Amino acid sequence: MGTSVDEQLDSGQAMSIRTKLLSWYEKNKRDLPWRRERDPYKIWVSEVMLQQTRVDTVIPYYERFMRRFPTLEDLASASEEEVIKAWEGLGYYSRARNLHAAVREVVASYGGKVPDDREAMRRLKGVGSYTVGAILSIAYNQRVPAVDGNVMRVLSRLFAIEGDITRTATRRRMEALAAELIPEDRPGDFNQAMMELGALICSSSSPECARCPLHRECRAYEQGRVKDFPVKRKGKAPVPVSVVFGRIVDEEGRILFEQRPKKGLLAGMWGLPTAEREGDESPQARLERYCAEKGIAIEPGPVLGRVEHVFSHRRWQGVVVSGRASAGPRSLPEGWRWVSEAELNSLALPKVYEKALSADQYPVQLELALKIEN
DNA sequence: TAGACGTGGAA
DNA sequence: TTTCCAAGTCT
Numbered sequence: 001m002g003t004s005v006d007e008q009l010d011s012g013q014a015m016s017i018r019t020k021l022l023s024w025y026e027k028n029k030r031d032l033p034w035r036r037e038r039d040p041y042k043i044w045v046s047e048v049m050l051q052q053t054r055v056d057t058v059i060p061y062y063e064r065f066m067r068r069f070p071t072l073e074d075l076a077s078a079s080e081e082e083v084i085k086a087w088e089g090l091g092y093y094s095r096a097r098n099l100h101a102a103v104r105e106v107v108a109s110y111g112g113k114v115p116d117d118r119e120a121m122r123r124l125k126g127v128g129s130y131t132v133g134a135i136l137s138i139a140y141n142q143r144v145p146a147v148d149g150n151v152m153r154v155l156s157r158l159f160a161i162e163g164d165i166t167r168t169a170t171r172r173r174m175e176a177l178a179a180e181l182i183p184e185d186r187p188g189d190f191n192q193a194m195m196e197l198g199a200l201i202c203s204s205s206s207p208e209c210a211r212c213p214l215h216r217e218c219r220a221y222e223q224g225r226v227k228d229f230p231v232k233r234k235g236k237a238p239v240p241v242s243v244v245f246g247r248i249v250d251e252e253g254r255i256l257f258e259q260r261p262k263k264g265l266l267a268g269m270w271g272l273p274t275a276e277r278e279g280d281e282s283p284q285a286r287l288e289r290y291c292a293e294k295g296i297a298i299e300p301g302p303v304l305g306r307v308e309h310v311f312s313h314r315r316w317q318g319v320v321v322s323g324r325a326s327a328g329p330r331s332l333p334e335g336w337r338w339v340s341e342a343e344l345n346s347l348a349l350p351k352v353y354e355k356a357l358s359a360d361q362y363p364v365q366l367e368l369a370l371k372i373e374n
Numbered sequence: 375t376a377g378a379c380g381t382g383g384a385a
Numbered sequence: 386t387t388t389c390c391a392a393g394t395c396t
Contacts, residue, residue, distance in 0.1 A: 130394085
């Protein structure tokens with residue numbers, strides 16, 4: 001079996017860690033909007049928003065979302081369009097769709113009360129191991145681990161765990177370890193304290209060990225190897241992809257929008273017609289061909305600007321091409337529509353398309369003029 | 375299981 | 386500019 005981390009954890013050590021951490025947390029915890037109540041629905045929304053997203057980014061979204069959908073029932077009875085609109089700009093839009101579907105499931109199957117057991121919660125869309133632990137411990141005071149990136153970083157340093165944290169097996173070990181550390185009372189505070197320590201002290205790039213309440217029990221600190229943890233496989237750089245965006249208008253000044261495929265990047269979101277480019281085909285020719293393949297005749301115009309947008313795994317290098325609908329019959333296929341200025345405000349627009357739409361604020365001609373000036 | 379899935383901020 | 390990330394989940 002070798003040296004399991006569990007063997008390194010005697011009860012005295014565990015007690016010491018609990019006491020010091022909780023004491024530190026009481027004095028140093030941030031006053032965050034979702035920490036003011038124990039409503040499982042509110043905890044849930046905050047946890048989903050916080051997935052892979054910074055606290056500072058989430059706060060205004062959370063405040064707005066709670067004003068718009070104060071209760072679980074409010075969210076369940078809203079349309080998906082409204083929910084996505086409230087999520088606009090936050091990214092990872094499947095989180096919003098899953099949350100919406102899951103909340104409806106809670107109304108349909110659990111009488112509107114967020115389930116308080118692991119199995120039922122885990123079956124809800126978008127609710128994984130971490131979120132189950134966060135909700136059950138914080139809202140229901142249950143002794144369930146909530147192991148996120150912060151907790152893995154703290155634990156990996158505390159116990160000098162060499163396992164790659166991108167592997168499921170390592171996370172499972174961490175969960176087992178975290179479960180043992182959770183005190184019988186205050187499980188929610190303990191889980192939050194671990195995360196708070198990771199966020200404020202035991203940070204990724206510049207840990208402040210001198211201020212850490214646990215440095216005396218930290219194996220990595222003892223070994224002078226804090227920055228060696230957590231062990232993590234290198235991610236891959238986003239793959240560059242050339243695209244063309246069409247800013248195509250009709251005689252009323254409406255703009256042509258296309259709904260993205262149900263699967264994949266920006267699934268189901270509305271945006272400017274977008275086509276990937278290959279070879280030396282001009283952006284105008286590519287856009288015209290793309291639209292023609294969809295049965296839409298357009299007349300491309302000049303390039304309005306350029307857009308660079310980086311996703312997790314793709315780097316879109318885009319050219320915005322103007323255009324107008326050709327004369328003649330104008331019925332649009334499924335998933336295409338003309339959008340007026342007014343309608344644009346009710347559409348949830350991903351950031352990349354927001355950029356593309358404002359690209360004509362700096363047309364290439366002006367770009368050149370500025371370049372010459374400097 | 376490793377890759378897909380958004381965005382913005384910091385080093 | 387590039388890289389890495391930030392309270393993960395799904396496939």
